[in-house]
Amino acid sequence: MKRYRRQIVLGILLIAVSVFFYLVHYAIFRNSHHIFLYLIGDLAFLPIQVLFVTLIIDELLSERERRDMLKKTNMAIGTFFSQVGTELLRLFSGFNPESDEIRKNLLVTNEWSEKEFAEVSKRIKNHDYAVNSINGNLESLRSFLIGERDFLLRLLGNPNLLEHESFTDLLWAVFHLTDELAHRKDVKNLSDADYEHLSIDIKRAYTQLISEWLSYMKHLKKDYPYLFSLAIRTNPFDLNASAEVR
Numbered sequence: 001m002k003r004y005r006r007q008i009v010l011g012i013l014l015i016a017v018s019v020f021f022y023l024v025h026y027a028i029f030r031n032s033h034h035i036f037l038y039l040i041g042d043l044a045f046l047p048i049q050v051l052f053v054t055l056i057i058d059e060l061l062s063e064r065e066r067r068d069m070l071k072k073t074n075m076a077i078g079t080f081f082s083q084v085g086t087e088l089l090r091l092f093s094g095f096n097p098e099s100d101e102i103r104k105n106l107l108v109t110n111e112w113s114e115k116e117f118a119e120v121s122k123r124i125k126n127h128d129y130a131v132n133s134i135n136g137n138l139e140s141l142r143s144f145l146i147g148e149r150d151f152l153l154r155l156l157g158n159p160n161l162l163e164h165e166s167f168t169d170l171l172w173a174v175f176h177l178t179d180e181l182a183h184r185k186d187v188k189n190l191s192d193a194d195y196e197h198l199s200i201d202i203k204r205a206y207t208q209l210i211s212e213w214l215s216y217m218k219h220l221k222k223d224y225p226y227l228f229s230l231a232i233r234t235n236p237f238d239l240n241a242s243a244e245v246r
């Protein structure tokens with residue numbers, strides 16, 4: 001409310017200044033015809049000025065801001081996958097007995113088109129993941145996530161990620177799993193109910209992570225071919241992946 005009050009006061013002040021100068025003009029030249037001639041001309045041009053400034057310049061600036069924000073967002077996402085995401089996908093795969101079936105769909109290559117990315121993305125989202133926390137190495141997952149906890153917190157505080165709702169949801173899912181594991185001193189001796197609870201948390205983070213990884217790979221292929229090349233060679237779903245060029 002205070003903000004609008006200041007704007008109203010400023011508007012009244014500007015109008016008063018304008019009226020004052022018109023009065024000064026009339027007091028000196030005594031020519032109201034000249035005043036109204038230019039006043040009407042200025043008012044006639046005002047809609048064009050609003051169109052130019054608001055709809056054209058403002059839209060160009062907004063588009064530039066969106067591109068800059070998207071670039072910063074993708075940089076943050078790239079940092080996440082470089083430091084946490086790729087290794088996390090490898091660890092999560094150990095909890096999924098059907099991981100071989102998932103791998104077949106995610107062996108991304110340079111030949112993939114946007115249509116293929118879209119088809120695989122749809123297939124992945126509709127897949128029913130059979131995640132079981134007993135199958136994988138919970139202790140390794142726990143140690144890894146706790147070690148990256150500060151990094152995840154910094155990402156959650158990154159304002160550029162607020163506009164990327166799905167990636168923010170992924171971060172919260174991973175951070176929640178980190179908290180769950182951090183509160184368990186011995187993950188090798190848990191109740192069946194506790195293992196089932198952790199299976200749900202792992203599945204939530206795993207499914208979102210795969211979806212975001214695929215979107216990130218699509219982004220790299222389109223905008224950063226050299227980064228895409230490295231991402232293919234370090235694909236966590238490719239058992240024969242190697243960073244070395246062969």
